[in-house]
Amino acid sequence: MSAHLTFPKGGVHPPEAKELTEKLAVETMPLPAELELILGQHIGAPCTPVVKRKEEVAEGDLLAETKRGLGVPLHAPVAGSIKAVGSSPHPIRVSAPSITIKTDPEAQAPAWEAAVDWHQLSSEELLQKVHQAGIIGIGGAGFPTHVKLKPPADTPVDTLLLNGAECEPYITADHRMMLEKAEEIVEGAKILLKILGIKACAIGIEENKPDAIGTMEAAVQKAQEPGFTIGVETLKVKYPQGSEKQLIQAITGRKVPAMALPSAVGVVVHNVSTTKAVYDGVVRGKPLIEKVITVSGRGINKPANLLVKIGTKVQDIVDFCGGTTEDLARVVLGGPMMGFAVSTLDVPITKTTSSVLFLSEDEIDTTELSNCIRCGWCLEACPMGLEPKEIGIYVEANRAEDTEQFGIFECFECGSCAYVCPAKRPLVQFVRLAKMKAKRS
Ligand code: SF4
Ligand code: SF4
Structure with a gap:
């Protein structure tokens, strides 16, 4: 195991609060009656619908594509009929353009079998598959993955970092992915290395996940292959260890200049769950239509790590998780540090939602705002x-x-x-x- 690394400046140690879900294996949530697919799931312009009301779709069919800007296509997470092409409540904005699908509960889901040997495909073909699968950075701001895999020609890259830090309190979705899907993540890392045309990859994991560190190390050992050098780096527990610039400095010692991209110091960073989505998109031909999220906080009766379809409404998650407690005080999409409180349970899960937190009165800070005391x-x-x-x-x-x-x-x-x-x-x-x-x- 490597030395425990971290970034040099600032950072905080909020209570980790991961014990509610870290030991809970991922459960697959039953299909909700309908899904709301927001057209702007990623940074940049929203997608344009290619389906009409009442049209029947199968799981994985194209629903919307990008006509301009950086985006990625959006696919049907379930088979069903298009109920509306309109708008729905949005996690941050009041509402946003969306497509509503009424689920067909009788439809047979595709098997999405691992059928493609990625070694046989060129870097360009692999990159196209990543784009076509609608993959964006699912642990962060939603930057299209295929764009990050084409760094500017004047900033050559030599290192891929996989972010398995998961430093936000409460969230354990990446932790479970590393325990349950380690081999797919490592295979996904090799696909990313081939696209980038480089050899070196380091997977950064905080020391509070020793089981994930061990599992990923074993998967790396098992998957050794000439031409790839993949290793696991243990990181100290410090927030925000998982942010790109801090992760790069912790693992490589390189400091990304102000306003520059990680490629300026020869690095590309992808999240471990995004890397699993790359494996699914390339090897299984499965677009990004579902994701693992953490449902936690003392305000929900049954905390869980859940595999949910993109577009699942928070209300459906509440119903599946046994309802909320009487002292529920706040619902947050994302972590307690960077997430957003929402005022309605009608908001849907998007490709970037990592968790839904149901925080009770004793989990939130209600101290009154006062003047700055210049404490520094x-x-x-x-x-x-x-x-x-x-x-x-x-x-x-x-x-x-x-x-x-x-x-x-x-x-x-x-x-x-x-x-x-x-x-x-x-x-x-x-x-x-x-x-x-x-x-x-
Ligand atoms: S929110 Fe911005 S200003 Fe505040 S600590 Fe983080 S980076 Fe610094
Ligand atoms: S009181 Fe003022 S100086 Fe102290 S942390 Fe708050 S804003 Fe910063």
């Missing part, structure tokens, strides 16, 4: 070396346009500053507002 804790916590305090002061003084000097576009909204702030200042919201206004000015 937010500066110490920021992994990017920013000054959240100053950004907040400028925003409150209606000078958001003048905050670019503080490097606001380097902020990836990890929430470490807000987490440590004793005055409970909404520092991430301040940065978001500053970015919005700076872009407009």
